Amino acid sequence: EDQVTQSPEALRLQEGESSSLNCSYTVSGLRGLFWYRQDPGKGPEFLFTLYSAGEEKEKERLKATLTKKESFLHITAPKPEDSATYLCAVQGGSSGSARQLTFGSGTQLTVLP
Amino acid sequence: ETGVTQSPTHLIKTRGQQVTLRCSSQSGHNTVSWYQQALGQGPQFIFQYYREEENGRGNFPPRFSGLQFPNYSSELNVNALELDDSALYLCASTLNQETQYFGPGTRLLVL
Numbered sequence A: 001e002d003q004v005t006q007s008p009e010a011l012r013l014q015e016g017e018s019s020s021l022n023c024s025y026t027v028s029g030l031r032g033l034f035w036y037r038q039d040p041g042k043g044p045e046f047l048f049t050l051y052s053a054g055e056e057k058e059k060e061r062l063k064a065t066l067t068k069k070e071s072f073l074h075i076t077a078p079k080p081e082d083s084a085t086y087l088c089a090v091q092g093g094s095s096g097s098a099r100q101l102t103f104g105s106g107t108q109l110t111v112l113p
Numbered sequence B: 001e002t003g004v005t006q007s008p009t010h011l012i013k014t015r016g017q018q019v020t021l022r023c024s025s026q027s028g029h030n031t032v033s034w035y036q037q038a039l040g041q042g043p044q045f046i047f048q049y050y051r052e053e054e055n056g057r058g059n060f061p062p063r064f065s066g067l068q069f070p071n072y073s074s075e076l077n078v079n080a081l082e083l084d085d086s087a088l089y090l091c092a093s094t095l096n097q098e099t100q101y102f103g104p105g106t107r108l109l110v111l
Helices: none
Strands: A003-007 A010-014 A019-026 A030-038 A045-050 A056-059 A062-066 A070-075 A084-092 A107-112 B005-007 B010-013 B019-024 B031-037 B044-050 B053-057 B064-068 B073-078 B087-094 B106-110
Touching (some): A003 A084, A010 A019, A019 A084, A030 A070, A045 A056, A045 A062, A070 A084, B010 B019, B019 B106, B044 B064, B073 B087
Parallel strands (some): A010 A107
Antiparallel strands (some): A003 A019, A019 A070, A030 A045, A030 A084, A056 A062, A062 A070, A084 A107, B031 B044, B031 B087, B044 B053
8 A cells, every 4th residue: 555654744934944845655666756735725736746766856946856765845945935735645556547646644834934 | 727627616515415526627638536635634535537437446435426527527426425524625637647637626514
């Protein structure tokens, strides 16, 4: 059974204070690791897909990296508008033909001005 | 904007009732997945439809059922509602089971 654990559960940063969010996973045959951003009361917004260890992707102040056991979402010089819950999900080979996502519980990020 | 829409946005039902939630997929996307998200948790997979057939199911009882139509819109039906069914219900559409793009969700409250 695929499992995803995210830490910390909540993180408060001052504007401009860089940090990283962690996503640890166990999966039978990783097809992809996904990062989403979710604002309160809204659906998750797609950020990145990573497919293999060593891969990195960047978008504005966000950078996602992947190893064989975990992924990090690095946030450089965050702004208050980066405040949201960040969700990590894996798509594993055990899902058969249905490529469902297994999500972690998320990290709730608050960036203070 | 993902192009995925859901209706209604909010819904209040009483225990034992039945509910139908609707999703309109992004144009051309042939796969739709439904997820349940309890407060403070990540989304949990309910089931997936690919070209109008159920393609996989998570750990949800048979009273959760669905349909996908030729125009790629879909429905989630829940019978005999229970208090624990209160959650945000999300649909996600994909093309050929690649990246999943989520709609805004339907907030269901069961009293």
